[in-house]
Amino acid sequence: MIRKSRIRLWTYWVADQLGLVGGFSVLGFGSIMDVESTTYEKWPKFASVIMTWVHSNSLEIWIILGTIGIVGWFLRRRGDPWVWEKIQVLLDKFQEVAYKDFPNHIKDHHRVTLFRYRKWHWQFRTPMTDGWWPWRPGRWPWSGWLVPVMRSGKTSKKTRAIFLAPDDGDKAEGVAGYAWASNTVTVADGLPALVATSSDARINTYAQRTFCPTAIVREYVQQKRPLPRSIGAIPIEVNHEQWGVLVLDSREENGVTIELVNNFTLTVHAIGQFLEKAK
Amino acid sequence: MTAPNRLDIQADEVNQAVDEKVRGVTVKVMLSPFDVPQSASAEFDKARRIIHLVFDYIGGDEPTVERFSDRGISLLVGKNSERLYGLDINVANFLPLLVGDKNKEIEFVINVAEELVTKYQEKNPQVRSKSFEAVNRVLKQYSSKITPILQQVMIGA
Numbered sequence: 001m002i003r004k005s006r007i008r009l010w011t012y013w014v015a016d017q018l019g020l021v022g023g024f025s026v027l028g029f030g031s032i033m034d035v036e037s038t039t040y041e042k043w044p045k046f047a048s049v050i051m052t053w054v055h056s057n058s059l060e061i062w063i064i065l066g067t068i069g070i071v072g073w074f075l076r077r078r079g080d081p082w083v084w085e086k087i088q089v090l091l092d093k094f095q096e097v098a099y100k101d102f103p104n105h106i107k108d109h110h111r112v113t114l115f116r117y118r119k120w121h122w123q124f125r126t127p128m129t130d131g132w133w134p135w136r137p138g139r140w141p142w143s144g145w146l147v148p149v150m151r152s153g154k155t156s157k158k159t160r161a162i163f164l165a166p167d168d169g170d171k172a173e174g175v176a177g178y179a180w181a182s183n184t185v186t187v188a189d190g191l192p193a194l195v196a197t198s199s200d201a202r203i204n205t206y207a208q209r210t211f212c213p214t215a216i217v218r219e220y221v222q223q224k225r226p227l228p229r230s231i232g233a234i235p236i237e238v239n240h241e242q243w244g245v246l247v248l249d250s251r252e253e254n255g256v257t258i259e260l261v262n263n264f265t266l267t268v269h270a271i272g273q274f275l276e277k278a279k
Numbered sequence: 280m281t282a283p284n285r286l287d288i289q290a291d292e293v294n295q296a297v298d299e300k301v302r303g304v305t306v307k308v309m310l311s312p313f314d315v316p317q318s319a320s321a322e323f324d325k326a327r328r329i330i331h332l333v334f335d336y337i338g339g340d341e342p343t344v345e346r347f348s349d350r351g352i353s354l355l356v357g358k359n360s361e362r363l364y365g366l367d368i369n370v371a372n373f374l375p376l377l378v379g380d381k382n383k384e385i386e387f388v389i390n391v392a393e394e395l396v397t398k399y400q401e402k403n404p405q406v407r408s409k410s411f412e413a414v415n416r417v418l419k420q421y422s423s424k425i426t427p428i429l430q431q432v433m434i435g436a
Contacts, residue, residue, distance in 0.1 A: 175306070184308045184309060185309040187306060187308075188306050208303065265337065272313075272338065
């Protein structure tokens with residue numbers, strides 16, 4: 001998950017500077033390489049020595065400039081941290097307004113999480129693994145996954161929840177996966193409350209109603225991790241293409257309603273606009 | 280081109296939640312907000328003698344391609360999103376009809392457009408965008424408001 005960090009701000013600033021320095025250097029270096037030795041030999045001694053040195057080490061200089069470019073690209077690959085900060089603000093506000101009916105609840109009980117679609121995603125430990133081999137047919141790293149990138153609030157940022165979102169939409173998992181596959185806003189509310197002693201039938205009902213494999217729900221229950229009782233998912237588009245899904249979940253059975261989701265069209269649009277710059 | 284005539288569309292009027300049975304369970308489903316037109320406008324292209332009925336979405340514009348054409352109406356579909364951005368209505372195909380009760384005839388044009396959109400949807404079930412469904416709802420629910428807009432642009436025809 002992307003979090004606010006000084007290191008990210010600093011690396012992005014460095015990448016910016018590298019881009020600036022690298023760009024000017026390539027321009028300057030290119031121009032210098034065009035100057036013939038017969039020309040610069042007539043220049044003052046100091047300039048002539050530098051030009052000779054540059055010409056005789058041109059390969060190394062090109063390699064250094066190329067490396068600067070690659071490092072700059074690498075450091076900038078996750079986009080401008082300012083944009084992610086703003087998206088975090090939007091998610092926090094979204095959470096605050098969407099769940100205003102539960103003012104005294106712990107914020108973590110009502111969350112807003114942004115999931116991004118990734119064709120490839122490596123995750124070695126999931127409830128579906130059998131201990132020594134992390135994947136199985138239809139659940140490969142290249143099967144297509146919805147991966148969490150940002151969550152409202154300050155807690156529960158270490159989620160490992162991912163949802164299968166394969167080309168075959170019938171096999172998409174989770175309310176998020178279904179919303180992704182059908183490209184619709186989807187809400188499942190009134191979900192049964194699960195505790196460690198819940199029966200298999202109850203766990204199965206929950207799994208079925210949330211389009212999740214029973215094994216995943218069971219592991220959550222066994223680990224005494226609370227599960228939401230209402231979930232809503234809204235598809236997010238960036239540059240007119242599906243990018244991911246915004247998921248609202250609440251521990252209240254009527255915490256997420258279709259009316260609530262419907263009221264946040266503009267917020268969803270704004271998130272999509274910011275994401276255009278975030279990569 | 281004549282000045283565009285615009286109609287605002289209330290998202291909650293065309294995008295209402297429905298209970299849908301999915302894999303044996305019921306969930307509440309609504310069209311993606313990106314697939315629901317916010318407004319519709321019409322312009323008349325005098326040179327080509329075509330009426331453009333254009334739909335705007337929250338995601339903004341994108342380049343379109345003509346995907347399907349029948350009975351003088353073409354569908355303009357977004358290159359990336361495959362969203363329905365507009366209908367090009369060839370006036371020549373409908374002009375002979377537009378001499379009597381113009382209201383009725385424009386209703387006829389809207390009905391043809393509706394049929395065409397449905398046909399395209401049925402022929403292309405793999406298209407992810409549900410905007411066709413939304414546009415059809417707009418054509419049905421807003422036909423009485425679209426009619427005067429089309430009438431106005433067709434004055435020049």
